[in-house]
Amino acid sequence: MKSQSHSERPHRHHYDAEMLSVEDARERILSYFNVLTSEKKPLVEALGQVLAEDIVATFDIPPLTNSAMDGYALISQDTFGASKENPVELQVTGVIPAGGLPDHAVESGTAIRIMTGAPLPPGADSVIPFEDTDELQRRKSGLSDHSISIHMESQPYENIRQAGEDVRSGNRVLSKGDLLRAGEIGLIASLGHSEARVIKRPVVAIVSTGDELIEPGEDKEPGKIYNSNAFSIAAMVSRYGGIPKIMGIARDTVESLEAVLHQAMDSDLVVTSAGVSKGDYDVVKDVLFSRGQIALWSVRMRPAKPLAFGILDRKDGGSVPHLGLPGNPVSAMVAFEQFGRYALRLMMGKPDVPKPSIYAVMDDPIKNHDGRRVYARVKVYRDGEGNYRAKTTGNQSSGVLSSMALANGLAICPDDIGIIDIGETAKVELLDSTEDIF
Numbered sequence: 001m002k003s004q005s006h007s008e009r010p011h012r013h014h015y016d017a018e019m020l021s022v023e024d025a026r027e028r029i030l031s032y033f034n035v036l037t038s039e040k041k042p043l044v045e046a047l048g049q050v051l052a053e054d055i056v057a058t059f060d061i062p063p064l065t066n067s068a069m070d071g072y073a074l075i076s077q078d079t080f081g082a083s084k085e086n087p088v089e090l091q092v093t094g095v096i097p098a099g100g101l102p103d104h105a106v107e108s109g110t111a112i113r114i115m116t117g118a119p120l121p122p123g124a125d126s127v128i129p130f131e132d133t134d135e136l137q138r139r140k141s142g143l144s145d146h147s148i149s150i151h152m153e154s155q156p157y158e159n160i161r162q163a164g165e166d167v168r169s170g171n172r173v174l175s176k177g178d179l180l181r182a183g184e185i186g187l188i189a190s191l192g193h194s195e196a197r198v199i200k201r202p203v204v205a206i207v208s209t210g211d212e213l214i215e216p217g218e219d220k221e222p223g224k225i226y227n228s229n230a231f232s233i234a235a236m237v238s239r240y241g242g243i244p245k246i247m248g249i250a251r252d253t254v255e256s257l258e259a260v261l262h263q264a265m266d267s268d269l270v271v272t273s274a275g276v277s278k279g280d281y282d283v284v285k286d287v288l289f290s291r292g293q294i295a296l297w298s299v300r301m302r303p304a305k306p307l308a309f310g311i312l313d314r315k316d317g318g319s320v321p322h323l324g325l326p327g328n329p330v331s332a333m334v335a336f337e338q339f340g341r342y343a344l345r346l347m348m349g350k351p352d353v354p355k356p357s358i359y360a361v362m363d364d365p366i367k368n369h370d371g372r373r374v375y376a377r378v379k380v381y382r383d384g385e386g387n388y389r390a391k392t393t394g395n396q397s398s399g400v401l402s403s404m405a406l407a408n409g410l411a412i413c414p415d416d417i418g419i420i421d422i423g424e425t426a427k428v429e430l431l432d433s434t435e436d437i438f
């Protein structure tokens with residue numbers, strides 16, 4: 001947490017009279033997060049993490065000038081005038097396999113058989129590929145491999161990879177802050193490292209609250225519903241690079257929530273769901289008020305208007321930020337997309353990149369009844385002309401998870417617009433894209 005942040009902390013036991021915009025709420029939330037510390041990770045496990053160190057090359061890549069083809073290393077001047085009709089015959093003095101080293105030089109009138117990647121022997125200034133020689137015919141007809149006929153002129157430096165043409169010793173090849181994708185990981189491996197120092201992944205403790213909840217896998221019970229929030233939230237945490245820790249269900253009592261929260265404090269972020277609306281059994285706010293700092297906000301968005309954010313004090317003097325999502329399954333997901341995702345990115349040292357979005361022509365209207373920004377669940381597709389279109393995926397009630405599962409985007413109707421009608425264009429934030437690798 002930021003040390004100077006005490007005065008900026010959310011007010012204790014305070015409902016904001018005004019509604020916050022999504023951006024204002026996000027900005028307030030993000031001001032309580034810092035980039036996490038670093039760790040050394042095996043390369044493959046570091047995919048999607050951010051480098052915490054510069055990577056400087058200590059040798060050239062390729063380390064030696066080498067052949068880019070399977071062929072013959074020779075002196076290009078020897079091949080001047082060569083053609084299929086008028087081949088030049090050279091004496092073959094040896095072979096250099098991949099991984100081998102030359103043990104003698106190429107002299108005028110000679111060539112050395114060479115494999116791709118093998119170091120160029122001294123004397124040679126180019127490589128002619130097998131295709132431009134009589135290599136194949138010789139092999140088939142069992143002719144001597146002590147000589148080779150060259151069918152083409154070879155130019156100096158042809159089919160040769162110069163030492164250091166990829167990476168020069170002493171150069172910084174990657175910088176602190178760079179994201180590790182497949183290419184970066186390969187590059188680090190090519191420098192001989194099996195590990196990299198990267199910003200840690202945030203551990204996110206997920207706490208569900210409610211007397212009505214039972215766990216998936218348990219027998220159905222009348223009046224009870226399955227705890228789906230923990231699973232959709234855990235999936236989003238993983239999706240955005242964090243490590244989810246499902247803490248189970250806290251009942252609507254102070255003791256129960258205290259007990260579960262106690263287990264959750266060893267994390268970089270505690271996410272709770274439910275208990276932030278103004279209901280009778282909402283103990284979340286009571287407990288959290290007594291545990292640290294908390295603010296309850298109304299955010300000008302639909303779904304997911306009620307939101308809690310606070311700081312939980314730890315016994316050791318530290319603290320953990322707490323994001324209190326609404327209970328309704330779609331509200332919880334949409335709020336996590338708008339706030340949780342950004343907090344995870346910040347902790348991981350990733351640049352503050354908004355959700356990728358496109359503009360799509362609506363097949364259905366999106367109505368805005370009360371001046372809140374609407375995030376409508378839509379399926380984006382391309383029509384015959386290749387233009388983006390979006391249709392809503394059914395019942396938009398905040399408890400209807402099936403329309404979330406059918407959606408690949410959230411189409412936005414701004415707070416100050418009453419309707420985006422059929423045929424009008426809406427901005428759509430895409431749920432499924434590869435942006436979180438970037």
Ligand code: AMP
Pocket residue numbers: 208209210212213225226227228229230273274275276277279326327328329399
């Ligand atoms: P609450 O904020 O406690 O009033 O909950 C709002 C709605 O979300 C209620 O219909 C709850 O049953 C539902 N809900 C709360 N927690 C979960 C959960 N973990 N999984 C699925 N639905 C939930």
Ligand code: MG
Pocket residue numbers: 209210211274275281327
């Ligand atoms: Mg509840």
